Amino acid sequence: MYCPNCKGKNIGKIGNQQYYCWNCFIELSLENEVLDVHQVEEDGTLSSLNDLYSEDERTLHM
Ligand SMILES: [Zn+2]
Numbered sequence: 827m828y829c830p831n832c833k834g835k836n837i838g839k840i841g842n843q844q845y846y847c848w849n850c851f852i853e854l855s856l857e858n859e860v861l862d863v864h865q866v867e868e869d870g871t872l873s874s875l876n877d878l879y880s881e882d883e884r885t886l887h888m
Pocket residue numbers: 829830831832833834847848849850851
């Protein structure tokens with residue numbers, strides 16, 4: 827899998843179906859082969875970045 831933002835593969839697994847891009851500092855959670863993209867704010871809350879990407883860009887193409 828790769829990051830939908832930077833297309834990089836510098837992805838770390840942080841939990842069950844949860845990943846983190848070390849290039850962009852965004853969190854990716856996988857649901858039904860579609861990635862939910864979140865930015866972690868300084869206070870620890872998550873804000874969705876899904877609007878920035880098309881569903882196709884967020885779908886894993888195995
Ligand atoms: Zn990235």
